[in-house]
Amino acid sequence: MRQLVFAPLFSGSSGNATYISDGRDAVIADAGVSASRILAEIGRLGLDVSLVRAIVATHEHSDHVSGIGPLARKLDVPIFATRGTWEGMGRQAGKLNEGQRRVIEAGSGFSVGDMDILSFPTPHDANESCGYVFSLGRVSAAIATDIGHINENWLSCVSACGIVLLEADYDREMLLSGPYPFELKRRIQGKKGHLSNDDAAGAAFRLCCSGTRQIILGHMSKINNFPELALKTVENALADEGVCPGRDVYISAALREGASGVYSIRED
Numbered sequence: 425m426r427q428l429v430f431a432p433l434f435s436g437s438s439g440n441a442t443y444i445s446d447g448r449d450a451v452i453a454d455a456g457v458s459a460s461r462i463l464a465e466i467g468r469l470g471l472d473v474s475l476v477r478a479i480v481a482t483h484e485h486s487d488h489v490s491g492i493g494p495l496a497r498k499l500d501v502p503i504f505a506t507r508g509t510w511e512g513m514g515r516q517a518g519k520l521n522e523g524q525r526r527v528i529e530a531g532s533g534f535s536v537g538d539m540d541i542l543s544f545p546t547p548h549d550a551n552e553s554c555g556y557v558f559s560l561g562r563v564s565a566a567i568a569t570d571i572g573h574i575n576e577n578w579l580s581c582v583s584a585c586g587i588v589l590l591e592a593d594y595d596r597e598m599l600l601s602g603p604y605p606f607e608l609k610r611r612i613q614g615k616k617g618h619l620s621n622d623d624a625a626g627a628a629f630r631l632c633c634s635g636t637r638q639i640i641l642g643h644m645s646k647i648n649n650f651p652e653l654a655l656k657t658v659e660n661a662l663a664d665e666g667v668c669p670g671r672d673v674y675i676s677a678a679l680r681e682g683a684s685g686v687y688s689i690r691e692d
């Protein structure tokens with residue numbers, strides 16, 4: 425029986441990386457911490473680093489790509505990113521072979537082994553940011569973080585994925601009353617900033633209706649959010665809509681530092 429394994433290794437403004445595998449091949453999405461820390465978390469979870477065939481980047485912000493060049497060189501694998509993301513990364517990725525620089529279009533698909541990978545454009549203040557859906561036959565998992573607002577475009581791409589890593593960056597009250605300068609508060613809440621817990625709750629309801637069964641809340645701010653609050657906000661909102669967390673859908677929170685666990689879905 426085929427299954428897709430999905431393991432968030434780091435999630436948040438101090439670094440992001442996720443390991444996705446179908447048991448034969450694997451992909452690492454984003455590398456916003458050092459290569460050695462990413463490899464250490466993969467090892468700690470007992471996942472196989474020798475299966476990694478590619479790295480995919482969502483966008484050029486350093487919390488997503490600061491370790492991407494060293495990781496690609498260490499594993500000798502290509503990096504897939506949009507043209508805008510490559511331009512934004514500039515020399516940050518360091519020296520790569522021509523074959524390691526793969527340019528994709530946001531909205532297009534490509535394959536790594538048996539896994540089909542679809543990129544979809546996300547509204548965020550980066551050159552050409554995207555999220556990804558990883559599919560193996562009829563099962564799929566998605567990364568939907570660094571998103572300024574909910575729109576049908578990305579939500580329809582992520583709909584019906586069995587597992588979704590969904591951004592719940594900040595609690596609105598905490599952000600507004602918190603220490604960030606006014607401009608930064610405005611940026612975070614802007615149409616090209618980040619999703620709040622309330623936004624995540626709205627998206628989570630739509631995902632539940634589409635058949636998503638595991639939602640991992642991620643990219644949480646250290647200053648303007650905490651996992652219990654994000655979980656409570658989303659679970660209460662779902663309960664108000666008649667969705668029972670724990671029965672209809674499993675909601676969890678990704679850790680900022682270190683692996684959150686190994687999620688899986690199988691084709692039945």
Ligand SMILES: [Zn+2]
Nearest residue numbers: 437485487570
């Ligand atoms: Zn980010």
Ligand SMILES: [Zn+2]
Nearest residue numbers: 483485548570
């Ligand atoms: Zn970002």
